[in-house]
Each structure stands twice: as structure tokens, then as C-alpha cells.
Amino acid sequence: MSQPVMVSGKLTTPGGSAMKKGRWTYLDNVRRNPGPFVSEEFTGSEEAVTASERVKVFGAGGLGCEILKNLALSGFQDIHVIDMDTIDVSNLNRQFLFRASDVGSSKAECAARFVEKRVKGCSITPHNCKIQDKDDDFYMQFNIIICGLDSIEARRWINSTLVNLVDPENEDSLKPLIDGGTEGFKGQARVIFPTMTSCIECQLDMHAPRAAVPLCTLASIPRQPEHCIEWAHIIAWENEKPFPALDNDDPEHITWLFQKALARAKEFNISGVTYSLTQGVVKNIIPAIASTNAIIAASCCNEAFKIATQTNPCLGFEENYMMYTGDAGVYTYTFKHEKKDDCPVCGNLARDLEVDPNLTLEEFIASLAERAEAQLKKPSIRAEKTLYMQSPPSLEEQTRPNLIKKIGELVGNGDEIGVTDPSLGAVNFKYRLKFSKEYRGNAIETASAS
Amino acid sequence: MTEVILDQTPPILHGPSAKEKKYDRQLRLWAATGQKALEDSHVLLLNSGSGTVGVEALKNLVLPGIGKFTIADDMIVEEVDLGMSKASPFTSEKQEKSIGELFEHDKFTLIMYSLPIKAENLAIVQDYTKRHKVPAISIHSAGFYSYFKIHLPGSFPIVDTHPDISATTDLRLLSPWPELSQFAEGLTENLEDQSLHDHGHIPYVVILLHYLARWKEAHGTLPSNFKEKTAFRSTVAAGMRTDNAEGGEENFEEAVGAVVKTISLPSLSSSVREVFGYQPDETESSTSFWVIADAIKTFHTKHNALPLPGSVPDMKAQSTVYVQLQNIYKAKARQDAAEVLETVRSHPGGKDIPATEVELFCKNAAFIKLIHGTTSASSILEVAKAEFANDESAALTQMPLSLLPIYLSLGATSHVNSATASDIVAKIGKDIPEADSNPSIVNAAEEVARANGGELHNISALTGGMVAQEVIKIITKQYIPIDNTCIFDGITSRTQVLRT
Numbered sequence: 001m002s003q004p005v006m007v008s009g010k011l012t013t014p015g016g017s018a019m020k021k022g023r024w025t026y027l028d029n030v031r032r033n034p035g036p037f038v039s040e041e042f043t044g045s046e047e048a049v050t051a052s053e054r055v056k057v058f059g060a061g062g063l064g065c066e067i068l069k070n071l072a073l074s075g076f077q078d079i080h081v082i083d084m085d086t087i088d089v090s091n092l093n094r095q096f097l098f099r100a101s102d103v104g105s106s107k108a109e110c111a112a113r114f115v116e117k118r119v120k121g122c123s124i125t126p127h128n129c130k131i132q133d134k135d136d137d138f139y140m141q142f143n144i145i146i147c148g149l150d151s152i153e154a155r156r157w158i159n160s161t162l163v164n165l166v167d168p169e170n171e172d173s174l175k176p177l178i179d180g181g182t183e184g185f186k187g188q189a190r191v192i193f194p195t196m197t198s199c200i201e202c203q204l205d206m207h208a209p210r211a212a213v214p215l216c217t218l219a220s221i222p223r224q225p226e227h228c229i230e231w232a233h234i235i236a237w238e239n240e241k242p243f244p245a246l247d248n249d250d251p252e253h254i255t256w257l258f259q260k261a262l263a264r265a266k267e268f269n270i271s272g273v274t275y276s277l278t279q280g281v282v283k284n285i286i287p288a289i290a291s292t293n294a295i296i297a298a299s300c301c302n303e304a305f306k307i308a309t310q311t312n313p314c315l316g317f318e319e320n321y322m323m324y325t326g327d328a329g330v331y332t333y334t335f336k337h338e339k340k341d342d343c344p345v346c347g348n349l350a351r352d353l354e355v356d357p358n359l360t361l362e363e364f365i366a367s368l369a370e371r372a373e374a375q376l377k378k379p380s381i382r383a384e385k386t387l388y389m390q391s392p393p394s395l396e397e398q399t400r401p402n403l404i405k406k407i408g409e410l411v412g413n414g415d416e417i418g419v420t421d422p423s424l425g426a427v428n429f430k431y432r433l434k435f436s437k438e439y440r441g442n443a444i445e446t447a448s449a450s
Numbered sequence: 451m452t453e454v455i456l457d458q459t460p461p462i463l464h465g466p467s468a469k470e471k472k473y474d475r476q477l478r479l480w481a482a483t484g485q486k487a488l489e490d491s492h493v494l495l496l497n498s499g500s501g502t503v504g505v506e507a508l509k510n511l512v513l514p515g516i517g518k519f520t521i522a523d524d525m526i527v528e529e530v531d532l533g534m535s536k537a538s539p540f541t542s543e544k545q546e547k548s549i550g551e552l553f554e555h556d557k558f559t560l561i562m563y564s565l566p567i568k569a570e571n572l573a574i575v576q577d578y579t580k581r582h583k584v585p586a587i588s589i590h591s592a593g594f595y596s597y598f599k600i601h602l603p604g605s606f607p608i609v610d611t612h613p614d615i616s617a618t619t620d621l622r623l624l625s626p627w628p629e630l631s632q633f634a635e636g637l638t639e640n641l642e643d644q645s646l647h648d649h650g651h652i653p654y655v656v657i658l659l660h661y662l663a664r665w666k667e668a669h670g671t672l673p674s675n676f677k678e679k680t681a682f683r684s685t686v687a688a689g690m691r692t693d694n695a696e697g698g699e700e701n702f703e704e705a706v707g708a709v710v711k712t713i714s715l716p717s718l719s720s721s722v723r724e725v726f727g728y729q730p731d732e733t734e735s736s737t738s739f740w741v742i743a744d745a746i747k748t749f750h751t752k753h754n755a756l757p758l759p760g761s762v763p764d765m766k767a768q769s770t771v772y773v774q775l776q777n778i779y780k781a782k783a784r785q786d787a788a789e790v791l792e793t794v795r796s797h798p799g800g801k802d803i804p805a806t807e808v809e810l811f812c813k814n815a816a817f818i819k820l821i822h823g824t825t826s827a828s829s830i831l832e833v834a835k836a837e838f839a840n841d842e843s844a845a846l847t848q849m850p851l852s853l854l855p856i857y858l859s860l861g862a863t864s865h866v867n868s869a870t871a872s873d874i875v876a877k878i879g880k881d882i883p884e885a886d887s888n889p890s891i892v893n894a895a896e897e898v899a900r901a902n903g904g905e906l907h908n909i910s911a912l913t914g915g916m917v918a919q920e921v922i923k924i925i926t927k928q929y930i931p932i933d934n935t936c937i938f939d940g941i942t943s944r945t946q947v948l949r950t
């Protein structure tokens with residue numbers, strides 16, 4: 001079933017320079033006339049009014065449709081969009097630029113084509129790839145970056161990339177980053193001036209990872225339907241390998257997991273395993289609706305518009321974070337998140353980390369994944385010398401023996417370590433280790449290692 | 451909620467239906483019941499001015515699947531039937547009708563109208579919504595500002611409010627019923643002699659019940675104040691074994707962590723007290739909500755507690771023991787619901803109320819909510835006085851300034867396309883003396899005048915998103931709508947909800 005497009009009335013605007021004046025009257029009201037809150041730099045001159053038309057914007061992620069439409073209808077004329085995904089049928093409940101016939105096509109290309117056709121004079125360049133596939137030179141060409149990314153890893157990558165891009169000698173190297181995200185009726189929008197204001201890495205602990213269910217619960221004492229599904233997903237699949245590789249989008253694979261989970265639930269008298277829940281747990285599905293996407297995408301684009309046109313103060317240097325909650329009434333909390341001096345991306349101080357020196361390096365690495373402020377899945381670690389490197393393979397092999405050694409054996413109390421994770425870009429944690437217990441040593445293991 | 455989705459799932463091997471696939475991300479929020487309500491609805495958008503905000507709101511309703519909508523733009527009326535079941539995607543019919551004619555024939559579920567609006571059209575809408583008891587939302591977006599206001603035709607009660615899951619734990623540890631006490635005693639016999647494995651797998655509910663019983667033996671009463679609870683927590687912590695490999699026990703840690711939250715007497719929330727205190731009028735009192743609410747009130751008077759919701763949070767335990775514990779809570783919840791159902795059945799209007807509706811009500815009893823709907827009894831002057839008094843202490847309390855001046859300034863242009871700042875301030879001055887000496891009002895008026903009645907796309911898209919959320923909440927009768935005005939400031943990126 002095709003989706004009727006509701007914005008047609010506003011999107012079908014005639015092009016041509018003759019129409020240009022009339023077309024943007026509603027923007028010109030605020031671009032030409034000063035308001036009570038504008039800064040002294042506001043001039044309202046022809047030069048300033050058309051400035052936003054020369055601003056090059058970059059957009060990415062699940063809020064893409066809304067962001068593209070909003071930017072195009074706010075007078076931005078040079079927009080790039082990046083999205084590696086193809087259109088799925090479950091996108092049609094909120095991504096209004098797509099029809100059922102578009103399922104399977106590239107999101108970036110489809111959205112770009114649609115908006116370009118409807119808003120004359122607006123150029124939209126699609127990139128059908130991951131944000132990580134582009135290099136510094138690519139990002140250097142933009143003036144503003146807007147992201148509605150759904151993964152925290154991608155957010156951390158673009159954040160560290162933009163912080164690293166800043167060259168104090170070159171004003172143009174500072175790219176404001178506007179980030180939005182939604183979950184159900186809730187969402188947030190934030191503005192970051194890389195190196196100057198609190199960055200995504202500074203704010204990482206606001207998005208703490210969900211604690212994983214212990215493996216022993218899954219293996220021997222399941223109590224919830226989710227435990228049965230995770231068991232099917234992690235344990236039964238590995239044991240039985242019904243298909244060569246698990247494809248979350250293949251209904252046959254999900255059905256297999258669902259039936260495994262259902263059988264296990266029956267065995268333990270647990271109710272509540274459904275196909276929908278199975279899919280939700282396995283794919284880590286976050287509920288999403290059109291209206292929340294509209295709110296957050298528009299909030300991001302409103303900030304971009306204010307930055308580009310100076311028609312009013314933007315979020316960033318004072319308040320920089322807007323939290324939106326719509327499930328019980330409507331509530332926004334707009335506040336200033338402070339920059340952290342010990343931020344692994346935009347700070348330079350080491351932060352203290354309490355650690356049990358009797359943990360092995362491998363256990364310590366695993367614990368970094370669960371720490372709210374770290375959330376590192378594949379970290380490499382160095383102290384005075386390299387302790388463990390994930391890549392290249394030769395270095396990994398060379399450093400692998402350290403994994404079974406105790407922390408107390410490898411470093412001393414008060415030593416500084418550096419933790420990096422190339423999949424997140426230029427993230428570099430500096431930790432000063434504080435031993436929480438006495439190091440007991442381990443004569444047996446040391447002996448066997450030598 | 452998951453059970454409802456389960457009912458909708460076709461035979462296992464076929465997986466979800468096409469509709470379930472398309473709407474998967476929202477069915478997780480409002481389930482099949484909410485989706486059905488959306489699909490049965492017919493929304494009218496009465497547009498005037500440039501109208502972006504109304505169209506944006508409508509877009510966010512068409513996407514999740516409302517059944518039918520009508521756009522009336524001055525004289526042109528377009529009716530679109532999205533016919534979910536029909537073969538053709540949708541039918542659209544355009545015709546010229548006057549606003550008056552429009553209301554002669556159609557029955558709408560909800561009306562959205564954008565401001566500014568001609569006074570005579572507004573009168574027609576208000577007359578219609580009053581006569582047919584139809585909810586309406588007025589929306590005004592200009593420049594960086596907007597507001598919307600919900601006009602509910604009467605009291606609007608909600609059962610399925612979707613409270614935060616962490617708030618819903620109700621374990622009744624201070625007033626256990628015999629089955630629960632016996633179960634706890636059975637698991638904690640000879641506690642000291644239990645094997646490491648058994649001791650480490652006693653559910654924390656049972657641990658707490660055990661130590662509460664011991665506490666009562668020693669003190670004669672249960673721990674009630676903060677000091678006693680802290681002491682009680684230490685007693686529980688002292689029961690933890692530390693001579694094992696982990697140096698502690700997860701279940702005891704859970705028990706210690708749950709003391710403050712679970713060892714407290716149940717008290718009614720202010721919204722439940724409001725429902726109990728409300729006097730429904732004649733038409734209202736025969737609706738299922740008020741019949742069940744009355745039965746629950748009777749239950750509460752008799753037992754000094756609401757019906758037990760019956761869910762048990764996850765906790766460290768053996769599978770079989772946990773399931774047994776779940777069943778004890780479920781059985782009690784069923785028993786309580788049966789008692790409420792009996793009262794409902796004895797009510798003249800309660801014969802045909804489905805038992806499932808009573809059960810759902812009992813499960814959510816602690817979180818039911820009543821929105822009054824009628825316009826505030828206090829005048830705009832009183833509202834303003836309260837808001838501006840707050841503003842005076844804003845520097846101390848670090849609270850943001852009131853957004854009421856935005857509402858007042860937009861309100862001054864409810865029937866005109868644009869106005870000068872001084873006109874706006876003068877208009878506000880009719881209700882609020884000395885408006886011209888209030889800098890917040892003067893600034894807001896200047897900002898509204900600056901926009902010259904023009905909508906900024908982002909502000910209207912954002913406002914349209916919020917309006918759509920409210921429409922969904924009203925149509926599905928799930929979650930909690932605002933009461934009753936939401937003001938948005940696109941300069942500071944803030945909202946404020948006020949009763950006006």
C-alpha cells in the first residue's frame with residue numbers, strides 16, 4: 001500500500017528566480033527583521049539573508065527523511081545525506097518519503113530523489129555507505145553536521161572525528177554537530193561545538209547500556225520469556241547452527257529462534273514468549289513513531305537554522321541538551337551538560353579508575369564494556385608498553401599472552417593506562433588505576449606463563 | 451499488552467502479517483487495541499492561514515494508520531478514506547462545502563484546527579464539539595513560537611496509562627496473605643543450615659518476608675520510619691554469606707537494595723484519589739470506567755488496599771521457585787479482580803462489562819488518571835499572576851521563566867494574520883493590567899510581530915509532532931494527554947504545559 005504524502009501542499013513550490021522572493025517570505029520575516037533576542041551580529045542584510053543558502057549540511061541516520069524535508073524547506077540548498085540502509089517495510093510507519101514499492105532500495109538515494117524533485121533549487125547528494133567509510137577531507141567540506149543515528153558507536157565515531165578535525169588556526173574546521181535520537185514517545189536533541197562544549201563522549205554516561213543477563217541464568221535458571229529467547233539466540237543457535245549465519249532480518253531464522261525459545265519456556269513453565277518479543281529481543285528493536293521523529297528532527301533542524309542564520313540564539317554554549325518526554329503529558333528538560341576535562345575525546349586529563357589488581361587483563365577488558373562512561377567492546381590497552389592490541393593480527397598474537405595475566409602483574413598502583421578503540425574513531429581513554437584490593441600475586445600462573 | 455499482540459499473531463510458521471510488519475515499531479507502544487482505535491478514527495483538520503502545522507500533524511497521524519481524515523481549507527473540503535481493508539490504497543474526494551455544511555453530515559472522532567481562524571468558523575467548531583462531545587485541539591504556530599490547546603468535551607479518564615515499569619512493583623511485603631507467608635516460611639526453614647546453592651537462590655521477596663517476620667517478633671511492629679528501615683536493612687545485609695567464592699550473595703544484595711522501595715505501606719496516588727473523589731454526572735456514571743472505578747473504590751474501602759496488580763519483577767531465583775512465586779501473586783490478583791467483578795456485576799450498568807476490562811483496570815488501578823477537560827476555572831489574569839510570581843523567584847530556584855507571554859502574544863493574534871508589537875501588548879493589556887511594563891510580554895509580542903504571521907517550517911513540524919502525539923493518546927486512550935495547553939519556545943527549545 002502506498003503512503004499518501006501529506007506535505008505535498010507545502011513541498012510543491014515553484015522554482016525559478018521570479019518565484020524565489022515569494023517562496024521564502026515566511027523565512028525572510030525572521031531573516032530580515034531583528035527580534036528582541038538576536039545577537040549584535042545580526043544584520044538582516046541581503047548577504048546575511050542568503051547566507052544559509054550557501055551553508056553545506058550533512059545529515060545521517062534514521063531521522064533522515066524528516067531532516068531532509070526540514071532543511072530543504074528552511075532554505076538550505078546544498079545538503080548531503082548518508083545512509084547505508086535499504087528501506088524495510090517496518091520503516092513505512094514513520095519515514096514518509098518512502099512507498100511500499102521502494103522497499104529494498106537505498107534510503108539515501110530514494111529520499112534525496114524525492115525531496116530534490118519537490119523543492120526546486122535544492123541539491124541533495126546521497127551517499128549509500130557508512131559514515132565511517134568517509135575520511136576527514138569529506139567531512140571538512142561541510143558547515144554543519146546533523147545526525148539522527150541509531151547506534152551509539154556511530155555517534156561516538158562521528159563525534160571523535162569532528163573533535164579531531166578542529167584546527168585552532170582554521171575557523172572553518174569547527175563543525176557544529178547536532179545530534180538527535182528517539183525511543184517511543186521520548187527523545188533528545190543536542191548541539192555540540194567540538195572542543196569548545198561538552199561532546200557526545202562527555203555525555204556518554206547519560207546513555208548507560210542495559211545490563212546483560214548473566215550467562216548462568218540463561219543456561220540453567222531462566223525466569224523470564226526474554227531469558228528463553230536469549231538462550232535460543234546465544235546458546236541453542238551456536239550448538240545447532242540451523243543456518244550458516246544468523247540473519248536477523250530473515251523470518252525463517254527468527255521463527256527458528258522463536259520456536260526454540262517457546263519450547264524452552266514450556267519446559268520451565270514460563271509464559272510470554274511471542275514472535276514479536278523474539279524479534280524485539282534478537283534485533284534489539286526500539287519502538288519508533290512518526291510523531292516523535294518529527295519532533296526531534298525538527299528540533300535539530302531548528303538549531304541548524306539558528307546557527308546558519310543567526311536569527312535567534314541557538315543551543316550550544318549555555319544550554320546544549322534538550323530532553324523530550326511525551327508519554328505522560330509533554331515535558332522538556334533543557335540544560336547545560338558540562339564539558340569534562342577527563343573526556344577521552346575532548347579532554348586531556350586522566351580519570352581515576354578503581355580496579356581489582358587480581359582480575360586478569362581479559363576480565364578487566366570485559367568490564368570496560370559494561371562501564372557506563374566507557375562502553376568499549378573491542379579496546380586496545382597500553383601502559384608504559386603495549387598490553388593488548390586488537391589489531392593488526394601480528395600484534396594481537398604478540399600481546400595475547402597478557403590476557404591471562406593479572407592486572408597487578410602488568411601495572412602498578414597509580415599507573416596510567418591508555419585505552420583506545422579504533423571502531424569508535426579517535427577515542428582515547430586515559431585512566432589512572434587505583435587498586436581497590438591488595439594484589440595477591442599468582443605464583444602458579446606466572447610460572448606456567450614463563 | 452503482549453498478550454494482545456499474541457492473539458493477533460497468525461500461525462507460527464507464517465510469522466507476522468503484513469500489517470504487523472509495517473506497524474511493528476508502533477504496535478510495541480500501543481498494541482493491537484490502540485491500532486484498532488486509530489484505524490476506526492476520522493480526524494478533521496480545519497486549516498486556515500499557511501497551515502503547515504496542521505498538515506504536519508496530520509502527516510504524523512496518516513503514517514501510523516488513522517482510518518480517515520478530512521481537510522477543510524476555507525471552502526474546499528477534501529475527504530480521504532485510507533481504507534485499510536480496501537484494495538485501492540485510498541480514495542479521495544474533493545468538494546466545495548461551507549464549514550457549516552461540513553458539520554451537518556460527518557461524524558468526526560477528533561478535530562484539529564489551526565489559528566488564526568475566523569471567529570465565525572471557530573463558533574461553528576465549538577458548537578459542534580459541544581453538541582457531539584468531540585475532542586478538539588487548537589494549534590497556533592508563528593515564527594519561533596507555537597502553542598496548542600486540548601479541548602476535551604468532559605472528563606477524560608484513562609486506564610492504560612503505561613506507567614514507568616520501575617514504578618509498578620507492588621509486592622505487599624508488609625501485609626502478606628497466608629499463601630505468600632507460608633511459601634516464604636517454607637523456603638527459609640533452617641536458613642543457617644541451607645546449602646550455599648539453596649541459600650544463594652532464595653528470591654529476595656522471600657528473604658525480606660523472612661526478616662520482616664523476625665523483626666516483628668523482636669519489636670512487635672514492622673519497620674516504619676527511615677531509621678527503622680535503615681536498621682532493618684542492616685539486619686538483612688548481615689544475613690548474607692560471604693564465605694563463598696564471590697564473597698557475597700546476589701539475592702541478598704537484591705534484598706538489601708529493595709528495602710527502601712518495597713518496605714512501605716501502600717498509599718493512594720493523588721490521581722487515584724482524584725478519581726475516587728470525582729462525582730460523575732448521570733451519563734458518565736453509567737460508562738464502564740466509572741462503574742469499575744466505583745467497584746474498586748468499594749474494594750479499597752473494605753481492604754484498605756487496591757486490587758493486587760500481580761506482577762513480580764525478575765530476581766535471582768531457581769526457575770521453579772520463581773514461577774511458584776509468580777503464581778502466588780497471580781492467584782491473589784485474580785481473586786481480587788473476581789471480587790471487583792462481582793461488585794461490578796451487581797451494578798445496574800455492570801452486566802455487560804467484559805471481565806477482561808475489569809482485569810485490566812485492576813492491574814492498572816494504582817495508575818488510573820483523570821483529565822478534567824473543562825477549561826480552567828481561574829481567569830487568565832489569575833494564571834498570569836501565579837506565573838509571574840514564580841518568575842520573580844526564578845533566579846533563586848533556577849527555574850526557567852514562564853512561557854505564558856508566548857501564549858498571550860499568539861493568543862492576541864487568534865483571529866488576525868498579523869499585528870504590530872504594540873497592538874499585541876495592548877490586546878494583552880485588556881486582560882492583564884500593566885502588560886506593557888512586563889519585559890517578558892513585550893519581548894514575546896515583538897517576536898510574534900516579527901514573524902508577521904509566517905510559520906517557520908521547523909517550528910511547525912515540531913509542533914505538528916507534539917500535536918500528533920496528543921491525538922494518538924486521546925484516540926487510543928493510552929498514555930496521558932496534556933492538561934490542557936502546551937507552549938513551545940523555539941528560541942530556548944523548551945515547552946511548558948499550563949492549565950488555561
Ligand SMILES: [Zn+2]
Pocket residue numbers: 198199200201202203339340343344345346347
Ligand atoms: Zn568530550
